[in-house]
Amino acid sequence: MSMKPFLLILITSFLYSTPSIAQDSEDISGWSIGTSLTYPIAEIYQLHINYRFDERHEILFGPAYQNFKSGDIRSHAYTLLIGYRYYIWKGLHVETEFWPAYNRMYSEVTDSYYPGIELWGEFKIGYTFNLGQKLFLQPAPGLGFGLMRTNRPPNFSEDITSPIFTPQLILGIKL
Numbered sequence: 001m002s003m004k005p006f007l008l009i010l011i012t013s014f015l016y017s018t019p020s021i022a023q024d025s026e027d028i029s030g031w032s033i034g035t036s037l038t039y040p041i042a043e044i045y046q047l048h049i050n051y052r053f054d055e056r057h058e059i060l061f062g063p064a065y066q067n068f069k070s071g072d073i074r075s076h077a078y079t080l081l082i083g084y085r086y087y088i089w090k091g092l093h094v095e096t097e098f099w100p101a102y103n104r105m106y107s108e109v110t111d112s113y114y115p116g117i118e119l120w121g122e123f124k125i126g127y128t129f130n131l132g133q134k135l136f137l138q139p140a141p142g143l144g145f146g147l148m149r150t151n152r153p154p155n156f157s158e159d160i161t162s163p164i165f166t167p168q169l170i171l172g173i174k175l
Contacts, residue, residue: 062081
């Protein structure tokens, strides 16, 4: 089952269920929610739930599912995304994300699954563009690194390369 229709429905429901964009900024909490417009191209689906403490500090977390294919391996990773974003100047920020996951990797070499625990990390630099009072667009390209993996399938080191460029583009709404 494809996650694309689910994500489209989720984003649309948030956009239409929120108050008018003309709302005063004092009424907007530090919470926001967003999803990647670019990661689904690689069959990675995520939901960012963000909380901004002040002008500089923001934490993020949320569910993600990775279903990408690389070489002879197909990922089936249920993931909890956690991260931290630091605003340097206006919308310019640096961030780090960690993706701990349970991943039942499938190997075409052995025609079997290799369940295991893994940890992926990403380091990014980006900018938040406000599109009115509530909507935002957040390009944040970076580098991703495989930090740990148990129960590696054959050809893992050849098929899953690290570091890798991560072209992130988040569309979100401030709650």
